[in-house]
Amino acid sequence: MSHPNAALTPRHRLKVARLVVDDGWPISEVAARFQVSWPTVKRWVDRYLTGESMHDRSLRPKISPNKTPKAVTMRCVSLRMRLREGPVQLASRLGIAPSTFHRILTAARLNRLSYLDRATGEPIRAYEHPHPGSLVHVDVKKLGNIPDSGGWRYVGRRQGEKNRSATPDKPKSKWGNRKLGYAFVHTIIYDNSRVAYTEVLDDETGVTAVGVLRRAVEWFAERGVTIERVLSDNGGAYRSFLWRDTCEALAIKPKRTRPYRPQTNGKVERFHRTMADGWAYARCYQSEQERRDALEAWLHHYNHHRPHTACANNRLSRD
Template sequence: MSHPNAVLTPRHRLKVARLVVDDGWPISEIAARFQVSWPTVKRWVDRCLAGESMQDRSSRPRRSPTKTPQTVTKRCVSLRLRLREGPVQLAARLNLAPSTVRRILRSARMNRLAYVDRATGEPIRRYEHDHPGSLVHVDVKKLGNIPDGGGWRYVGRRQGEKHRAATQGKSRNAYGGPKLGYAFVHTVIDDHSRVAYAEIHDDEIAETATAVLVRAVEWFNTRGVTVERVLSDNGGAYRSHLWRDTCAELGISHKRTRPYRTQTNGKVERFHRTLVDGWAYARYYASEAERRSELAGWLHYYNHHRPHTACGSLPPFSRLINVSGQYT
């Protein structure tokens, strides 16, 4: 848009039109004086005679037959706020092209989540093993248990504290409040396919972590995947002799990340963020038991139906060939 003192701003357009209409100047002379074409002068004269505004008219067409319906746009924004999924996943839900979803989110200024941009100051180095089972990532996600009646994220701080205090069957802390404890989600995710296996437990000790690994290896074996290597952080359970001996019995090579380098185990860290947004805090849960009961269904959706950008916008199970029940 031109600045207020530019030639033929709305004020000067009216001045040009009045020189022709009121003073009788020829259109050609006015055009030469203001260094514009005579059709331009004619346009403003006609608008002056018709009593129309000298402001620029919108270039928007009168009709847009292929425009995305307003209801679809509102649903896209609503799903973005509620599920915090990306354009590819929202496009699959809404039966739209990912580019259309990106345009909608950009128009609503929601194309970036607040916590997505985390500048590390280092270049991002991506890697992916060439076949399923070549490497699996393991980690534990710690979540606070939900009190009976719902947590503060959905009922508010004040009501959440009341629900917390009213929860029965829990030991008390020094201030008289109940100790709700934590839920530890033990996750095993395949590096190549992004197929995930997860269990919820009340601790993250070595016995629990190794038992989860054994069951995860069996789970992957039934789906035609032989686990060869496992990557973990430097947690106590993964540095234990029990973990070392269990990996040796399973014929798995164990590797740990460098201290304070969570990026190396980034695939499971990213999965945990998806887990939190899609399951842990995705909706209102009236109790911790209700939330835990929903994990199996969400994992099935993630593995079998949710589009994954690393898999070419296909579900992770699409990278496992000839698996029984793969397309259910």
């Protein structure tokens, strides 16, 4: 591609050369017609005669004596992945400038430690399936139920314990405290655009997980999405025969992550973190029911209005 201020495009350069070589036009007349200098016309005529391309040549030099050796570059990448230190610390090990080390890391897309997996030190390999429904992620987030009048996160530990003890219709533990239990947030989010289907229930058994899956399939189908695969962790509900048989009946292929590798299911894990910040602990709820009632509005905002950086800041026009 020619530079923005070029007088001749590659197509016109070829036309200029053909007028001179094939049609016998004088170089001065061709230069006047196209409003360029005669050396410019001569340049493209010479390239045409030698069979060269009419496109701009690269300005990169053929020889770079001061270029960092390939062995040093590979050593820089290896140290970054293994030690996960900064350019200043690692550059001193190799006796090179920190700016040179940073340039090498930038070229290798390792200039940020967040690009490396914490467990293995290897570059994070992001993946995304090509179309909606090709893969959905499923997981459960466990949240402590909120006592009436607010929990300890907002009212403090002492007042939180008083609110907990005063919450009615809850059994007491042997220490006299009310056992509020947990809320289990079941989420199914599809890989292509991070659109999420979420329900808050009172357990995470196989029967409950299967019910969520069936309702999610219907919810996605209403939006024109057919689920083909579902990826889960190795929880008991997802290892059960009931889950396997339900997936088979719905024509869904079940897949599970490798043990102790939650990163594989990272999209739904990241959603749960966003949900905790934006909904679960966003403000002081006066009861657990009030928090659950607020989920629908927050989920609508997440799916339809909130820009998503992983999807080029698109909203659910991405659905």
